[in-house]
Amino acid sequence: MSIQGYFDYNATTPVCSEAINAFVNAAKAFANPSSKYALVKPVGAFLSEARESLCKLVGCATDELFFTSGGTESNNWALKGVFLREFTAAPGESAHIIISALEHSSILEVVRYLERTFHCEVxxxxxxxxxxxxxxxxxxxxRPNTRVVSIMLANNEVGSIQPICDISRVLRDRNIHFHVDGVQAVGKIKVDAHMLGMDTLSFSGHKFYGPKGCGGLYIRRGVTLEPLIHGGGQERGYRGGTEAVAMIVSMGAAAKLASEQLDENLQRFAQYSDLLRKQLTQKVPTVVFNGPKNLSMQVPNTLSICIPGIRAEALAAILDNLNGIQVSLGSACSNNKTMSLSHVLLSMGLTDEEVKSTLRVSVGLYTQEEDIKFFTDAVANAVSILNRISKPVSEDHVLTT
Amino acid sequence: MFNDIIVRNFSNPTHAAELVQSTNTIELGNPVCGDRIKVQLNIQDGLILQAAYAAWGCATSLATGNVFCQKIQGTSVADVCNLSKEEIDKMLGDLEPAQHHCLEMLHNLFAKLQQTFHA
Incomplete structure (x- = not known):
C-alpha cells in the first residue's frame, strides 16, 4: 500500500514499526495475565509498561486508566456506565443528557438508545x-436533572478543539458527569486529563499508529462507573475479559512514540496545514476552509476543504483512481432514495450544497512535504476535469457540426 | 469502489462537451442526491450524428452521461429505441447499491430519448 497518497489519517493510521515489533514480541508471552505462576511475570511487566506509556500520553495515573477494545467501547462504557449508576441510585427519575451535535456515532447512537429505551431527556x-x-x-x-454531559475533545471532520477546560469548570461541583470523547485528540495534540478536568476520557490505539481493536478509558480517581462488560475481574474488576496483551503492548509502544514525537509532529503538521492552504488557494482559488479561523483551536493535521460547484464525491473518486490519493467525504449517495450528509457540517450551518462540496484531508506521521504538492496538483487537475464536465465552455471542448 | 467502466468514463469523459448546433436536448436529475445530466444531440434524418453532455453529481453519474453519449453517437434513433432493458442494465457494469440510482438515470435518459423521437 502506498503511503504517499494517504491523506486520511483521521480515519485510521498505519501501524508504526515500533508497535509491530512490540506486538510480535509480546505475542510470544502467551501466559494468561490472571494466572498466578511465574510464567505470567513478563506478561505483567509488558502490561504495566504499556499502561505507563498510555498514562503519560493521556496525562493520568496508572490506576485511572482501563484498557478496552477501542473508542467505541470506551464511549459506550462511559455513557452507559454513568447512566446505570444513576438509574440504580434513582430509578424513577428521568435523567437529562447533554451532548454536542458534533459527536461521533459511538456517542450519538448510545444516547439515542438511552433516549429510546429509558426515556432520557437529551x-x-x-x-x-x-x-x-x-x-x-x-x-x-x-437542567436540574442533568446527569451527563458528553463533548468531544477534537472533531474528526473539521478538527475543531473544544474548550474542555472551560466546560469542566462549569460542571464542577454540580454533580454532573463530564465525559469527553478524546479519540481524535489523544496522540495528536497535548492531552492532560487532570488539567482538562473531565471525569472520563476515551481513546483509541489505531488513531495514533497502534493496532485496531484496542483503546482505553480514563476514569478520574473517585468516579465510579458500572462495568459495561462483566466477567473475570480483569482491569480491577471494571472490565471483564482476558487482556489482549499483544494489542495493548503494541498500543503502548505507539503511545510512547507519540509522546516522544508530539512536539515535533505538531510543528510539522502545522507547516503542512499552512502549505496545503496556500497551495490550494493558489491552484483552486474558489476553495474555502471549514472550521476554526483561529488555528490554535484546530488539530493541525486536519483540514476541511469546500470547493463550491464541485461535487466532492466525484473529486475523491478521481483522486483515488487517477492519483492513488485517499481522502474522506462530507457526503455520499446511500441508495436510490437517500443521500447521507455530514451531521457535523450541517450542525455548523453549512448548506446541503456546501456539504456535498466538502472533503476532509488529514495528514500524519508518514506524510512528506513533497506529498503536499503532489496532493494539491492532483486536486487542481481533478477540479479541472470536473469543471470540464459541468461547464463545457472551453474552445477545446466545443464540438462543431 | 468503482468498476473499470465507471472509472474510465468519469476520469476521461470523451463526450463532456457543448454542441454549438444541436437539434435536441435531454435533461434529467435525481432530486435526492442532486445529480444532474444534460445531453445535447445533433440528429439528422434519424441518425444521431453527435452526442455531448454536461453533468454535476457523483462519479458514477458523471460516467453515466459519457456511457450514454458513447452508446448513441453514430447510431440511428430507431436502433437506440430497440435496445432492451437487459442491454441497458449491462452498460454500467456491476454497481454497488449506492450507485444504483445511476442505472435508473441511464434508463431515464434512454426513455427521454425515445419520448423525444416519438413526440
Whole structure:
C-alpha cells in the first residue's frame, strides 16, 4: 500500500514499526495475565509498561486508566456506565443528557438508545459556524436533572478543539458527569486529563499508529462507573475479559512514540496545514476552509476543504483512481432514495450544497512535504476535469457540426 | 469502489462537451442526491450524428452521461429505441447499491430519448 497518497489519517493510521515489533514480541508471552505462576511475570511487566506509556500520553495515573477494545467501547462504557449508576441510585427519575451535535456515532447512537429505551431527556447542542461548542451554551442547557454531559475533545471532520477546560469548570461541583470523547485528540495534540478536568476520557490505539481493536478509558480517581462488560475481574474488576496483551503492548509502544514525537509532529503538521492552504488557494482559488479561523483551536493535521460547484464525491473518486490519493467525504449517495450528509457540517450551518462540496484531508506521521504538492496538483487537475464536465465552455471542448 | 467502466468514463469523459448546433436536448436529475445530466444531440434524418453532455453529481453519474453519449453517437434513433432493458442494465457494469440510482438515470435518459423521437 502506498503511503504517499494517504491523506486520511483521521480515519485510521498505519501501524508504526515500533508497535509491530512490540506486538510480535509480546505475542510470544502467551501466559494468561490472571494466572498466578511465574510464567505470567513478563506478561505483567509488558502490561504495566504499556499502561505507563498510555498514562503519560493521556496525562493520568496508572490506576485511572482501563484498557478496552477501542473508542467505541470506551464511549459506550462511559455513557452507559454513568447512566446505570444513576438509574440504580434513582430509578424513577428521568435523567437529562447533554451532548454536542458534533459527536461521533459511538456517542450519538448510545444516547439515542438511552433516549429510546429509558426515556432520557437529551439536549443536542449545535456548535458555532467554526465547529466550537462554548461553555456558555453548555451552561444554558443545564437542567436540574442533568446527569451527563458528553463533548468531544477534537472533531474528526473539521478538527475543531473544544474548550474542555472551560466546560469542566462549569460542571464542577454540580454533580454532573463530564465525559469527553478524546479519540481524535489523544496522540495528536497535548492531552492532560487532570488539567482538562473531565471525569472520563476515551481513546483509541489505531488513531495514533497502534493496532485496531484496542483503546482505553480514563476514569478520574473517585468516579465510579458500572462495568459495561462483566466477567473475570480483569482491569480491577471494571472490565471483564482476558487482556489482549499483544494489542495493548503494541498500543503502548505507539503511545510512547507519540509522546516522544508530539512536539515535533505538531510543528510539522502545522507547516503542512499552512502549505496545503496556500497551495490550494493558489491552484483552486474558489476553495474555502471549514472550521476554526483561529488555528490554535484546530488539530493541525486536519483540514476541511469546500470547493463550491464541485461535487466532492466525484473529486475523491478521481483522486483515488487517477492519483492513488485517499481522502474522506462530507457526503455520499446511500441508495436510490437517500443521500447521507455530514451531521457535523450541517450542525455548523453549512448548506446541503456546501456539504456535498466538502472533503476532509488529514495528514500524519508518514506524510512528506513533497506529498503536499503532489496532493494539491492532483486536486487542481481533478477540479479541472470536473469543471470540464459541468461547464463545457472551453474552445477545446466545443464540438462543431 | 468503482468498476473499470465507471472509472474510465468519469476520469476521461470523451463526450463532456457543448454542441454549438444541436437539434435536441435531454435533461434529467435525481432530486435526492442532486445529480444532474444534460445531453445535447445533433440528429439528422434519424441518425444521431453527435452526442455531448454536461453533468454535476457523483462519479458514477458523471460516467453515466459519457456511457450514454458513447452508446448513441453514430447510431440511428430507431436502433437506440430497440435496445432492451437487459442491454441497458449491462452498460454500467456491476454497481454497488449506492450507485444504483445511476442505472435508473441511464434508463431515464434512454426513455427521454425515445419520448423525444416519438413526440
Amino acid at each position: 439536549s443536542r447542542l449545535n456548535p458555532d459556524n467554526e465547529g466550537i461548542i462554548s461553555a456558555e451554551s453548555v451552561l444554558a442547557a443545564l
